[in-house]
Amino acid sequence: MSHIHIEVEHLNFSYEKKQPILRDISFFAGEQESVGIIGANGVGKSTLLKLLVGLNLNFEGSVRVEEIPLEKQTLAKIREKMGYVFQDADSQLFMPNVYEDVAFAPRNYGLPEEEVKRRTEAALAAVRIEHLREKPIYKLSGGEKKMVSIATILSMTPDIILMDEPSVALDPKNRRNLIKLLNEFSHLKIIASHDLDFIWDTCQRTILMAEGKIIRDGRTEEILRDKELLEAYGLELPLSLFEKR
């Protein structure tokens, strides 16, 4: 078995005892898989992603990243392997310019400046934003901020990429660019999104959640074509699958 994988077993989580957010979540995601997590508002998609990177450790059950159990003592090691892209780019970008933001993670890992430079340039090249290197963050458009957000985690050379609503606030062109970019990445990707067309275009596997539980876990083509299933859980067919009038 490849060493790059996430294994979640019987994960339960709630902020308050009487209101469980996640109930008995179990799944396995392996190398080069692209997994979409879909569901109506409030089902726990974002919460699940945050738990996978250890932003909250008060859960029951187990999460293992490449055989390392997710605990307080292993957080630093696990976070080196995982890149998390926030829904709101303004929460992700806090340095004065693009280069400094993308270089932030490699510097924190104590890498020599030549290596920091190499990784930063490689990350900028991977998302094709070398021309934005010196640009102040506040001058970036929404699409550019999203690309820079992705570059900031690529410079960490993660094995696993987690993305929370990556296509929000992107215009059609930037959205198409993002889809193309993600399809070029060979990382294990887990993407939480309302944009079912985006999931259709980027993920081979889909996990449908409702009321904090996994309702269905299977091939994207099967789940996103099942109109009755989607509508039963507050969703609709992807727009691209609607019959044209």
Add this chain to the structure above:
Amino acid sequence: MSKINQAIYEIQSLDTLANENRWVNRLHPLVKLCVTILYIGITVSFPKYNLSGLLVMAVYPVILFVIGEISFKDSIRRLRLVLPVVCVVGIFNPLFDKNTVTYFGSLAVSGGVLSMITLMLKGIFTVLAGYLLIASTTIEKICYALRLLHLPKLFVTQILLIYRYLSVLLAEANRMTQAYALRAPGQKGVHFKVWGSLVGQLLLRSMDRAEELYESMCLRGYQGEFYYGGRIKLGAADMVYLLAWTGIFLALRIFPVLEVIGGIFVG
């Protein structure tokens, strides 16, 4: 443009100014910081009646505005709220100190008037010195210099992040006031009954943002120290700049320059 938008614009244009490729911007940030601190220290050390000695301290901001190609007009516009506050600090001095200390021609000048003028000048010069530092040095370089001076990293990180998120916070406040204005036609400003709610919402959103920001930093390996683009080397030009201004400031403080010049002309 609303006042909040104007404030955001000013912050961003100051940032652009500090990023421009001018000789004064290329100087080492530690040198500029030290010169600014030294200038401020020496300026405020002048005795309260020593107007002639203090006047020559204008040489530093004047030279920097001219040679550094920084617009004096823009600086006055940006500092238009701060400078009047600085000027009124000593406004009651003439009431408390009425003894005549000198004559301006035949006009008797009291100690209060003289100390009021020196206080105003000290305030103006020090504010201008601070402005010149910010206009020629990006915030991350100022923070780099502060760390070289061994200021606590938490303090320096606060400065950097406040600067970065000031625009974000102002933009959020702008959106809220715009949303209010669009649903309160005919009202000027925000009704006081809503102040509490608006401020409370802004506070809550700021706290959410701060939490997400911290999470983002931790997920990228942050452990309390901000690392800025490698070491900036000190060059010959930096040392000349530092030593020259140090010499000039000390000379201006120790020697009565205006009196010496006056003596030369009068004979």
